Amino acid sequence: MKKNRVRRFRSPYLPIRPAIKRERLVIALEKQIKGFLFQCSMCGNCLLQETAFICPMLCPKGLRNGPCGSGVDNRCCVEPSRPCIWHLIYKQAERLNRMDRLMEIQAPLDGERVGHETWGTVLSKARERGLLSLMGVLRGRHRREEFQRLFRDLRQPDWWQGDDHYHPPASFKPVSRLQASLKRGEFVVTAEVHPPAGAGADHVQELAHQLRGRIHAANVTENPMATPRMSSLACCLLLAQNGIESVLQLTGRDYNRYFLQSEALGASILGIHNVLCLTGDPPMASRGPASGLPFDLDATQMLWILRRLRDERRFLDGRFVSEAPRYFLGAAGSPNDPDPAHEALRIEKKVNAGAQFIQTQLVYDVTTFQRWLQALDQRSLLTKVHILVGIGPLHSVKTARFLNERIPGVFVPPNLIERLERSLSPEQTGIEIALELIQQVKALPGVAGIHVMCLGHDSILPRLASLAG
Ligand code: SF4
Numbered sequence: 001m002k003k004n005r006v007r008r009f010r011s012p013y014l015p016i017r018p019a020i021k022r023e024r025l026v027i028a029l030e031k032q033i034k035g036f037l038f039q040c041s042m043c044g045n046c047l048l049q050e051t052a053f054i055c056p057m058l059c060p061k062g063l064r065n066g067p068c069g070s071g072v073d074n075r076c077c078v079e080p081s082r083p084c085i086w087h088l089i090y091k092q093a094e095r096l097n098r099m100d101r102l103m104e105i106q107a108p109l110d111g112e113r114v115g116h117e118t119w120g121t122v123l124s125k126a127r128e129r130g131l132l133s134l135m136g137v138l139r140g141r142h143r144r145e146e147f148q149r150l151f152r153d154l155r156q157p158d159w160w161q162g163d164d165h166y167h168p169p170a171s172f173k174p175v176s177r178l179q180a181s182l183k184r185g186e187f188v189v190t191a192e193v194h195p196p197a198g199a200g201a202d203h204v205q206e207l208a209h210q211l212r213g214r215i216h217a218a219n220v221t222e223n224p225m226a227t228p229r230m231s232s233l234a235c236c237l238l239l240a241q242n243g244i245e246s247v248l249q250l251t252g253r254d255y256n257r258y259f260l261q262s263e264a265l266g267a268s269i270l271g272i273h274n275v276l277c278l279t280g281d282p283p284m285a286s287r288g289p290a291s292g293l294p295f296d297l298d299a300t301q302m303l304w305i306l307r308r309l310r311d312e313r314r315f316l317d318g319r320f321v322s323e324a325p326r327y328f329l330g331a332a333g334s335p336n337d338p339d340p341a342h343e344a345l346r347i348e349k350k351v352n353a354g355a356q357f358i359q360t361q362l363v364y365d366v367t368t369f370q371r372w373l374q375a376l377d378q379r380s381l382l383t384k385v386h387i388l389v390g391i392g393p394l395h396s397v398k399t400a401r402f403l404n405e406r407i408p409g410v411f412v413p414p415n416l417i418e419r420l421e422r423s424l425s426p427e428q429t430g431i432e433i434a435l436e437l438i439q440q441v442k443a444l445p446g447v448a449g450i451h452v453m454c455l456g457h458d459s460i461l462p463r464l465a466s467l468a469g
């Protein structure tokens with residue numbers, strides 16, 4: 001494929017407020033120079049200093065805190081002909097010894113600044129400190145720190161104030177049965193449930209009846225593969241009415257900053273306290289028509305917003321929350337990432353933002369999973385977060401191949417595919433493999449439980465949950 005370095009990944013951002021006259025010249029200059037050097041699309045909230053001088057807005061999802069975990073072989077999941085821009089950022093940050101700069105939690109775009117310049121703003125902030133400190137920036141002993149402070153002011157507005165520290169929850173008192181079980185050290189089982197593609201409750205009620213007493217919580221998906229179904233919140237409520245505790249999924253693809261906060265407040269008052277924050281599958285996974293818009297939020301930003309809503313009782317806009325909501329917050333992990341050190345950095349950022357449990361992508365290769373656990377341990381994460389390992393029974397050779405070819409971040413080793421090929425009853429063999437995997441991961445230090453995904457065959461769930469004990 002012909003490489004065109006100057007071609008921008010996305011069209012330039014359009015300002016929602018017109019530029020004033022004296023700003024226009026700076027905008028035109030910045031657009032030309034940064035467009036040529038960095039393929040800048042003028043998001044107006046520049047992060048180049050923190051992303052090893054590669055523009056993160058080249059990511060089609062518009063992610064500002066790291067990769068989405070959906071890319072395969074370091075290619076972009078939205079446009080596979082291109083490399084994942086976050087993979088390039090990590091590589092360059094390693095080369096330039098700037099990995100620590102990737103840890104700061106970055107704000108979502110400030111729409112007021114979109115399409116406007118950043119150079120003029122940096123200069124006026126320098127001027128606010130007086131000419132002497134401006135000279136200090138250029139010549140002084142602390143010029144590096146001063147220089148960084150100028151850009152920090154720009155990228156960390158008062159309404160966000162992201163940092164690179166761990167923020168433990170304000171209270172460790174469990175808010176749900178799932179959290180209480182994890183705190184007691186029980187080996188927990190959660191199961192993935194897809195809401196019905198219709199307005200009927202029968203399927204959910206039937207499943208709840210079969211799962212009652214067999215799992216700790218049902219994790220209810222939110223529009224998987226960018227395909228609309230009943231909302232996760234409605235389905236969580238149905239399950240609660242039928243005696244099953246649930247985990248609500250919220251995705252950056254489907255929720256913007258306003259709806260996220262209102263939905264999460266509503267969930268808390270309805271008694272749904274387990275919340276899993278995900279960035280979301282790419283819109284191209286849908287049957288179409290696909291949305292072309294970048295995501296308003298990523299999973300890390302969602303965790304940061306919900307943790308502050310709970311612990312600091314503050315909305316994103318600074319208003320005080322009258323009654324603090326209660327959440328047990330979770331995020332996703334990709335143990336099959338070819339570079340566990342990079343993935344550990346991504347997980348640490350989510351834990352720092354507020355994640356209390358990590359639910360992993362499907363695991364079929366325990367050796368690779370162990371490497372990922374070790375990378376997490378090296379960052380002292382296993383004492384801060386509960387790990388739930390994704391387990392999915394394979395129904396057939398076709399399913400195994402489908403997972404390898406079509407589902408990002410999943411790898412079924414060849415020996416398991418051969419075992420299914422030799423089997424007279426592949427479905428039974430798939431369950432046996434799943435049970436073996438459960439026994440193996442259960443023995444690993446740092447594993448707190450499993451999350452069972454039945455890959456569209458919900459009827460297997462109760463049987464597997466029983467067999468797994
Ligand atoms: S982060 Fe925004 S302002 Fe900076 S180069 Fe990228 S698009 Fe341009």
Ligand code: SF4
Pocket residue numbers: 058059060061062063066067068069070071075076077078079083084085086087
């Ligand atoms: S959408 Fe995902 S895979 Fe594509 S560039 Fe962004 S982070 Fe990478």
